[in-house]
Amino acid sequence: MADQVLDTKGLNCPLPILKAKKALKGMPSGATLEIQATDPGSVADFEAFCRTTGNELLESKTEDGVYVFLIKHTA
Numbered sequence: 001m002a003d004q005v006l007d008t009k010g011l012n013c014p015l016p017i018l019k020a021k022k023a024l025k026g027m028p029s030g031a032t033l034e035i036q037a038t039d040p041g042s043v044a045d046f047e048a049f050c051r052t053t054g055n056e057l058l059e060s061k062t063e064d065g066v067y068v069f070l071i072k073h074t075a
Helices: 015-025 042-053
Strands: 004-007 032-037 055-062 068-074
Touching: 004 015, 015 032, 032 042, 032 055, 042 055, 042 068
Parallel strands: 004 032
Antiparallel strands: 032 068, 055 068
């Protein structure tokens, strides 16, 4: 279970990434953030985001048309 859940459903790129970045900034290292999105581009966006920021993408799945990402804050 994630420490925090961020609902970005209905938002298009780059808003899900920007909101996730802001949420992670206020979280301690090791905390997890679940992001829920409906933008199909968010799959590639969050993979790239984690690669470039050093955060760990623990899970990426689709549930009933909603993309769900679990990110561990490592910075």
